[in-house]
Amino acid sequence: MPIDWIWGLVGGLLIGLSASCFLLMNGRIMGISGLLGGLVDRSGWHDWSERAAFVFGTIALPALAIPALWTAQTHLTTNWTLTLSGGFLVGIGTRLANGCTSGHGVCGISRLSLRGITATVFYILAGAVTLGLMRHIWGIL
Amino acid sequence: MRRQIASLIAGGVFGIGLTLSGMTDTAKVQGWLDIFGAWDPTLAFVMVGAIVPMALAWWIAARMDKPVLGSSFPPAAGTQVGPDLIIGSVLFGLGWALAGLCPGPALASLSFGGTGGLMFLAAMLAGMAAAPSLRARLARPTL
Numbered sequence: 615m616p617i618d619w620i621w622g623l624v625g626g627l628l629i630g631l632s633a634s635c636f637l638l639m640n641g642r643i644m645g646i647s648g649l650l651g652g653l654v655d656r657s658g659w660h661d662w663s664e665r666a667a668f669v670f671g672t673i674a675l676p677a678l679a680i681p682a683l684w685t686a687q688t689h690l691t692t693n694w695t696l697t698l699s700g701g702f703l704v705g706i707g708t709r710l711a712n713g714c715t716s717g718h719g720v721c722g723i724s725r726l727s728l729r730g731i732t733a734t735v736f737y738i739l740a741g742a743v744t745l746g747l748m749r750h751i752w753g754i755l
Numbered sequence: 756m757r758r759q760i761a762s763l764i765a766g767g768v769f770g771i772g773l774t775l776s777g778m779t780d781t782a783k784v785q786g787w788l789d790i791f792g793a794w795d796p797t798l799a800f801v802m803v804g805a806i807v808p809m810a811l812a813w814w815i816a817a818r819m820d821k822p823v824l825g826s827s828f829p830p831a832a833g834t835q836v837g838p839d840l841i842i843g844s845v846l847f848g849l850g851w852a853l854a855g856l857c858p859g860p861a862l863a864s865l866s867f868g869g870t871g872g873l874m875f876l877a878a879m880l881a882g883m884a885a886a887p888s889l890r891a892r893l894a895r896p897t898l
Contacts, residue, residue, distance in 0.1 A: 625776020626804020671766025705882020
């Protein structure tokens, strides 16, 4: 437990490095819901190969590195209703808001974007209220 | 081709960073949201670790004519906070709490997330496909 924050900081630096590289090399904002969503709703088909390359890297490098280095676990709920409704809400919400934790959170807050900061405040508040209700009042999570 | 290679590398580093940081672990993410219980501050460290180098990158970008492999940088950040931003973020936060995954970690954990991870991703893609019609509804003055 005490070293979790160190891993958080190290991992966070790598995320920031990745976002920096994407901005300075390709001139793009590293927002995963946007990169992925553009492939889903066809709005990003004109530069599909760049999007697909990013997505492939995000999936493939942990797949290559993790068996060799450590065993990661997601501890995802086994309640399929929660998994499916959670996934659907994350998908529709991030596309409606035009960004998620990476685009609004990391890339938006780092340039003091009003939209990025507002989005982050609202998704964290909504998440905390939902989790509080589901875990401590209704005992579901 | 060089842009695709840069994307691939950036995506790979992103995936490793997410996994190392613990953000692919739904227990840690839900722990961050659990401010009324056993609160886990890890996500704050991840955000600070990511935002500091990214702020520097924005500073550098403002002093460059164009990106190394591109013709232009993204436009200045928008300032319009509309219902789509608020409603979308609230829906995202709701789903984030239910499953403990957001889009990046859903991809990064795909190789070790089992069937549940695949189901989450499938539902997320369905949500993304449904978003344009919800956006169109919100854009109409009479809902």
